[in-house]
Amino acid sequence: MMFLRLLAGLAAMVPAVPASAQNATPLFSSDAPLAITLTGPMSALAANRDGDSRWAATLAVTGERIPVQLSPRGITRRLKEICQFPPLRMDLPTRPTAGLFAGQRTLKLVTYCRRRDGHAQHLLLEYAAYRIYNLLTPLSFRARLANITYADPSGRALITRPGFFIEDAFHLAQRTGLERPRTGDMVPRSSLSAAHAARMAMFEYLIANLDWSMRGGPEGEGCCHNARLLQRPGQPGFVPVPYDFDFSGLVDAPYAQPPAQIPIPNVRVRNYRGYCLHNAEALAAAGEIRTKRTEIMTLLASIPGLSPGSLRKARAFLDPFWAQIATDATVRARILSNCVR
Structure with a gap:
C-alpha cells in the first residue's frame, strides 16, 4: 500500500x-x-x-x-x-x-x-x-x-x-485563548462572528460540504452540527469551527449523499450556504483563500499515501472553485448571489 x-x-x-x-x-x-x-x-x-x-x-x-x-x-x-x-x-x-x-x-x-x-x-x-x-x-x-x-x-x-x-x-480553546460558551439549541445569526462564519461557509463551499450547521444541531443535542462554537473572553461573536468532512464533494465517500432538502444530484455539486448578512466578510474570505491557492494545492500533493489518481481528481474538483473566486466580481456573481437570506 x-x-x-x-x-x-x-x-x-x-x-x-x-x-x-x-x-x-x-x-x-x-x-x-x-x-x-x-x-x-x-x-x-x-x-x-x-x-x-x-x-x-x-x-x-x-x-x-x-x-x-x-x-x-x-x-x-x-x-x-x-x-x-x-x-x-x-x-x-x-x-x-x-x-x-x-x-x-x-x-x-x-x-x-x-x-x-x-x-x-x-x-x-x-x-x-x-x-x-x-x-x-x-x-x-x-x-x-x-x-x-x-x-x-x-x-x-x-x-x-x-x-x-x-x-x-x-485543547483547541486552550491553544487559541478562547473559551467554549454556553448556548441554547439554536443561536441567532447575529450572535455569530461575521468574519469567522463567512470563512467557514466559504471553506465548506470550497470542499462542497453541506453536512453542517453553525447555528443548531440534531434535535435534543444542542448546537451545533459538525461545528463547535468558541468565543473570545469578554467579546461578542461566536466563532464557529468546523469538523467532520466525509460528506464533502472533495472526499466523495461512496455513502455520502446531499441533504434531502437541497435539490442537487450528488455531493460533488457545490451549493453556497453562507448568510447574506455576512456577504462583505465572505468576499474578504474568498480573497484570502485566493491568495492561498498555491499553498492549498501544494498541501494536497504532500498528503502521504494519496494516490496520483486521487490527487488528479481532487485538483480537477477544485478547479471550478478557483474560477469562481478569481475576482471579487466573480465571487459576487457566482457565489454570493446564492447566499442564504
Missing part, C-alpha cells in the same frame, strides 16, 4: 511547524505521520456498536504503552451497512503527564471504513480538508495522521490502515 511505503521516508520531509500548531499539545504539535498499534477486542468492538460500551485496549507508540478505552462513535460511519469498522472514541483513564499523548483525556479517532485499500483514499482526503482549514486560520481543529495496526488481545495483527486523531475542543 502506498501509505505504508511512504511512511518510513517522511521523517526527513516534515515541514516547519505551522502557526496553528503553536502551543498545541505534543500529539498535535507536528504533522509527521505516526505509527501506532491498538491492541484489544477489535472484533467484539466492531460487532457491538449500538450502545455506549467501552472496551479496554492498549495504545503502543514510539516506545510508549498506554492503557485506553475504546468505544464506537459517529452516526453514518457507525452503521454496519456503511462501514466494516466504526470511528472510535478513545478515552485515556489516566491522563499521561509526559510523552506524545501528554495531556490527552478523550480523543476522536477516524478509522478505516472498509478493508479495501481504495477506501483509504477517502480518509486521506478528509484529513486533507482539516489541513486546508488549518492554512486558513489557527482557529481550526488540528489533525494527526497515523498508520494504525489493529491487533487482537493476543497481539496478532489484524489489519493496518491509515487513520487520524482530531484535536479535542478543550
Whole structure:
C-alpha cells in the first residue's frame, strides 16, 4: 500500500511547524505521520456498536504503552451497512503527564471504513480538508495522521490502515485563548462572528460540504452540527469551527449523499450556504483563500499515501472553485448571489 511505503521516508520531509500548531499539545504539535498499534477486542468492538460500551485496549507508540478505552462513535460511519469498522472514541483513564499523548483525556479517532485499500483514499482526503482549514486560520481543529495496526488481545495483527486523531475542543480553546460558551439549541445569526462564519461557509463551499450547521444541531443535542462554537473572553461573536468532512464533494465517500432538502444530484455539486448578512466578510474570505491557492494545492500533493489518481481528481474538483473566486466580481456573481437570506 502506498501509505505504508511512504511512511518510513517522511521523517526527513516534515515541514516547519505551522502557526496553528503553536502551543498545541505534543500529539498535535507536528504533522509527521505516526505509527501506532491498538491492541484489544477489535472484533467484539466492531460487532457491538449500538450502545455506549467501552472496551479496554492498549495504545503502543514510539516506545510508549498506554492503557485506553475504546468505544464506537459517529452516526453514518457507525452503521454496519456503511462501514466494516466504526470511528472510535478513545478515552485515556489516566491522563499521561509526559510523552506524545501528554495531556490527552478523550480523543476522536477516524478509522478505516472498509478493508479495501481504495477506501483509504477517502480518509486521506478528509484529513486533507482539516489541513486546508488549518492554512486558513489557527482557529481550526488540528489533525494527526497515523498508520494504525489493529491487533487482537493476543497481539496478532489484524489489519493496518491509515487513520487520524482530531484535536479535542478543550485543547483547541486552550491553544487559541478562547473559551467554549454556553448556548441554547439554536443561536441567532447575529450572535455569530461575521468574519469567522463567512470563512467557514466559504471553506465548506470550497470542499462542497453541506453536512453542517453553525447555528443548531440534531434535535435534543444542542448546537451545533459538525461545528463547535468558541468565543473570545469578554467579546461578542461566536466563532464557529468546523469538523467532520466525509460528506464533502472533495472526499466523495461512496455513502455520502446531499441533504434531502437541497435539490442537487450528488455531493460533488457545490451549493453556497453562507448568510447574506455576512456577504462583505465572505468576499474578504474568498480573497484570502485566493491568495492561498498555491499553498492549498501544494498541501494536497504532500498528503502521504494519496494516490496520483486521487490527487488528479481532487485538483480537477477544485478547479471550478478557483474560477469562481478569481475576482471579487466573480465571487459576487457566482457565489454570493446564492447566499442564504
